[in-house]
Amino acid sequence: MGKLFGTDGVRGVINRELTPDLALKLGKAIGTFFGKGSTILLGRDARAGGDMFARAVESGLMSAGVKVYEGGFAPTPALQYAVKTLGYDAGVIITASHNPAHYNGIKVIDKDGVEVSREKEKVIEDIYFLEKFSAVEWTYLTYDVKREDRVIDTYVKGILSHVDVEKVRKKGYKVLIDGANSVGSITTPIIARELGCKINAVNTNLDPLFPARTPEPTMDSLKETAKIASDLGVDLGVAHDGDADRAIFIDSKGRVQWGDRSGALLSYWASTKESGFPRRIFTAVSSSILVEEFLSKFNIEVKWTKVGSVDIAHALMEEKGIAGFEENGGFIFPAHQYVRDGAMSFALMLEYMASENATSAQLFDSLPQYYPVKTKVEIKPSTDVQRIYEELKATYGNKGEIIAVDGVKIVTKDYWFLVRKSGTEPIIRIMIEAKDQNLANSLASELVKFVGSLT
Numbered sequence: 094m095g096k097l098f099g100t101d102g103v104r105g106v107i108n109r110e111l112t113p114d115l116a117l118k119l120g121k122a123i124g125t126f127f128g129k130g131s132t133i134l135l136g137r138d139a140r141a142g143g144d145m146f147a148r149a150v151e152s153g154l155m156s157a158g159v160k161v162y163e164g165g166f167a168p169t170p171a172l173q174y175a176v177k178t179l180g181y182d183a184g185v186i187i188t189a190s191h192n193p194a195h196y197n198g199i200k201v202i203d204k205d206g207v208e209v210s211r212e213k214e215k216v217i218e219d220i221y222f223l224e225k226f227s228a229v230e231w232t233y234l235t236y237d238v239k240r241e242d243r244v245i246d247t248y249v250k251g252i253l254s255h256v257d258v259e260k261v262r263k264k265g266y267k268v269l270i271d272g273a274n275s276v277g278s279i280t281t282p283i284i285a286r287e288l289g290c291k292i293n294a295v296n297t298n299l300d301p302l303f304p305a306r307t308p309e310p311t312m313d314s315l316k317e318t319a320k321i322a323s324d325l326g327v328d329l330g331v332a333h334d335g336d337a338d339r340a341i342f343i344d345s346k347g348r349v350q351w352g353d354r355s356g357a358l359l360s361y362w363a364s365t366k367e368s369g370f371p372r373r374i375f376t377a378v379s380s381s382i383l384v385e386e387f388l389s390k391f392n393i394e395v396k397w398t399k400v401g402s403v404d405i406a407h408a409l410m411e412e413k414g415i416a417g418f419e420e421n422g423g424f425i426f427p428a429h430q431y432v433r434d435g436a437m438s439f440a441l442m443l444e445y446m447a448s449e450n451a452t453s454a455q456l457f458d459s460l461p462q463y464y465p466v467k468t469k470v471e472i473k474p475s476t477d478v479q480r481i482y483e484e485l486k487a488t489y490g491n492k493g494e495i496i497a498v499d500g501v502k503i504v505t506k507d508y509w510f511l512v513r514k515s516g517t518e519p520i521i522r523i524m525i526e527a528k529d530q531n532l533a534n535s536l537a538s539e540l541v542k543f544v545g546s547l548t
């Protein structure tokens with residue numbers, strides 16, 4: 094049987110790998126899975142082809158007897174929150190999240206607002222490839238797609254209900270919001286306003302060409318945003334990805350802070366707010382060892398998982414814990430919802446600053462110091478990824494601990510690195526952290542050459 098779903102949904106290059114025909118068939122498969130009479134909320138980010146794919150998916154859903162409601166432009170976590178809060182049976186979001194501008198994608202949301210499990214993805218894939226689609230009688234198709242206008246307002250109110258709004262408002266924080274020319278530009282400024290912030294914004298016009306920077310917030314793509322934050326002297330900067338389920342922070346010294354650093358801080362803060370969850374967090378193997386080093390001081394256990402928010406979310410739901418997060422800036426606060434949520438992360442960080450009466454730089458400086466480098470190597474369809482993993486183990490395994498939960502991670506006393514194939518793009522991702530910046534840079538160059546020679 095073929096493979097359709099990647100690490101997080103179905104994605105591909107617009108009108109090449111991801112076509113209207115594929116979207117139509119996938120809509121039929123999703124509709125067949127959830128069944129006649131089910132209600133599905135559909136939304137999209139600002140990417141090219143979004144309306145085209147939405148119409149195709151809607152047609153497929155309706156042919157199976159699903160009642161479709163359009164939520165319009167919305168961050169993925171806003172649609173997810175609306176699905177579970179407004180009582181829908183499921184949701185579909187047209188997004189490719191952080192992928193480059195020429196990609197789009199389709200993500201399926203269960204009734205609890207969380208991405209459907211890997212098991213349910215497999216069932217939908219089987220329906221798709223075997224073409225076992227349900228098709229209702231024509232007499233059932235007497236209704237139109239309806240509009241759902243409550244998505245944004247419901248989401249904003251939900252986030253604000255979890256933070257001390259007045260405590261944050263009294264601080265009058267000066268913030269910078271980088272909306273990545275997509276849907277985070279709709280919601281995060283509203284939340285900042287409600288929290289009494291003085292708002293500065295960049296890249297907050299919706300533009301499917303993503304003219305300012307790539308949709309993925311990285312150290313490189315945020316250099317200009319970080320300079321603006323530094324020049325303006327903001328208390329906190331936040332940068333989203335294409336569908337705003339991630340938040341990468343820029344602190345009050347103008348430094349871009351990677352997601353496992355913010356995740357460690359927010360996990361501690363979540364532990365002070367929510368006493369009903371076990372004192373453990375879930376994070377992907379791609380996160381830094383600083384997470385364990387920092388959180389162990391507060392008797393918080395770290396559970397390592399495969400890379401992918403779906404795996405983290407379902408582990409968190411099943412085993413329970415304070416929080417879950419990825420090093421890419423996706424943070425899950427279960428008291429709100431079991432999914433990554435960039436705007437929720439932003440509100441929590443402001444509340445943490447206000448409650449501790451500390452600057453964002455002071456909070457980040459309380460963490461162990463490592464120097465990160467994140468890079469990648471393009472691969473061919475014929476590349477033997479398993480051979481790359483085995484060669485890495487043979488070459489570097491004697492230098493430290495090998496963790497093979499997902500890809501190959503080597504941990505030593507001075508550095509760690511992770512090499513793993515992306516679940517959404519034809520690339521090998523390489524992540525390094527070291528206690529010395531020069532060591533991190535030289536190791537990155539070494540690993541790029543090593544992996545490149547085997548592709």
